[in-house]
């Protein structure tokens with residue numbers, strides 16, 4: 380799910396994780412409903428996956444600005460430059476992980492190595508206490524609610540089991556994020572997380588990806604299964620689900 384930041388009545392417009400080629404018509408129609416595409420001055424790419432930025436080449440043709448910048452970690456730039464893009468890359472790690480908009484508003488990029496790519500970043504906007512998190516805090520669900528549904532811990536667990544490498548890496552990231560006053564998380568997959576749910580997600584995610592965690596449904600020899608039986612207990616809820624899938628022996 381791409382996000383748009385319109386700063387200072389359109390003086391700067393930032394598009395986060397613009398999406399895939401199949402998604403492009405819908406994304407662009409929604410962008411055009413809000414702003415003219417040529418007002419987009421910066422595209423932030425959290426990592427190189429095709430569902431995140433496969434449409435970049437088409438997008439920059441529609442934006443059609445010589446001064447358009449694409450911000451990403453250098454580990455991501457090395458890969459997306461093969462998409463044949465013409466815009467200037469803004470390697471965030473070569474700019475102190477910051478980008479200042481014309482209004483003086485500052486976007487801070489947080490390096491999240493291997494969550495789930497070597498160049499993964501999140502973006503923190505201190506003005507709105509918002510974290511645009513890329514795949515971190517993502518979820519797999521048929522529920523397309525804009526804001527997290529009641530079942531979100533289970534949906535997040537499935538996603539992190541499938542795409543995140545290890546509990547230790549997640550814990551390190553949660554420790555880094557604890558320094559930020561985050562009131563809203565905008566993940567690339569799933570739904571928007573706000574208010575009390577932000578704290579609950581941090582509590583959950585740091586233990587996802589391990590078979591040892593009482594909060595995770597993962598088993599050491601298990602494969603990904605969206606319907607795996609879940610028993611997730613958080614400070615405010617317990618979720619249980621049955622499943623008919625066989626667990627490999």
Ligand SMILES: [Fe+2]
Nearest residue numbers: 426428495514
């Ligand atoms: Fe991804």
